[in-house]
Amino acid sequence: MKPRWLVTGASGTVGSYTGPVLGSRFELDLASRVDLDVTDLTAVRRRVSSGGYAGVIHLAAATDLDRCEKEPSWAYALNVVGAWNVALACREHDAEMVHVSTVGLFCGDGRTGPFSELDEPAPVNVYAHAKWKAEQAVQAVGPRAYVVRTAWVMGQGAEGDRKFVGKVRGRLLAGEPVQAVGDIVGSPTYAPDLVEAIGKLVDTKAHGLYHATNRGAASRFDMVEVMRTSLGSSSATQSVPASTFPLPAPRPVSEVTEHFALRARGIEMRSWQDALHAYMQELKQAK
């Protein structure tokens, strides 16, 4: 019999791949916000107590960085209290927990990475601070947890992707000019690769803190160049500084990631270029 796992925030970017990637190995109960509000402790306890779950993959979160900056109480309620609630219910019912966090919680002290699990967080914005406090809340409650930090997630397909890759791809296909930030770097991560890594981590039973991203470093402009070549686009592209697009929430200058802990468990993730090509294929096949 397949172990039964609950997924919170299941209709989001990462959650949308949990069924396709893990469905053959786990019986998944996919809960969107309307099915389960993670800020409601009573509802979370009720769901976890009645589900007979081996574990919970906790993906529900406030991920709009600019809204987090403007509405910190929303960010802390969803990101900290939500994770805390899930951790409590998991501990009470001896379920494992996968808590997904962010690599974007560094750089506030001037360091520019790459960042491993051994580096001390120094958040530059409310979102990152809330995600860091959420990690601490989970660790304080102490369920059998994998805390998995990721970065620059891409996915959700031709219909759902309203983020960077989806928007830029549309412009490149239309031959429109594209400006992209060249002075902020990260480790872009294809959501199914993250979900795959989560599945492998769950097999290890080695609870702890992990960085899980595709390998390597890229700016948004580097991503555009890979996409432009892949699509054979005639668009003019330009690298611009982040100051070209002022935003309410400050961004960390680097989310470039090292995988000290993941490698210790024998888990490798492919390069961001291979991952971006795979996502481009997914988008092409959807058309």
Ligand SMILES: NC(=O)c1ccc[n+]([C@@H]2O[C@H](COP(=O)([O-])OP(=O)(O)OC[C@H]3O[C@@H](n4cnc5c(N)ncnc54)[C@H](OP(=O)(O)O)[C@@H]3O)[C@@H](O)[C@H]2O)c1
């Ligand atoms: N995307 C990235 O680049 C990135 C980078 C680093 C870390 N992460 C982390 O990865 C995890 C998954 O992110 P994602 O990209 O899949 O985010 P996402 O697409 O924004 O999905 C988050 C989901 O949470 C749901 N949600 C909102 N409020 C909720 C509530 N009160 N109760 C239950 N569900 C609620 C949302 O539903 P509605 O849409 O209906 O509101 C949405 O489906 C998050 O922990 C995020 O912080 C993401």
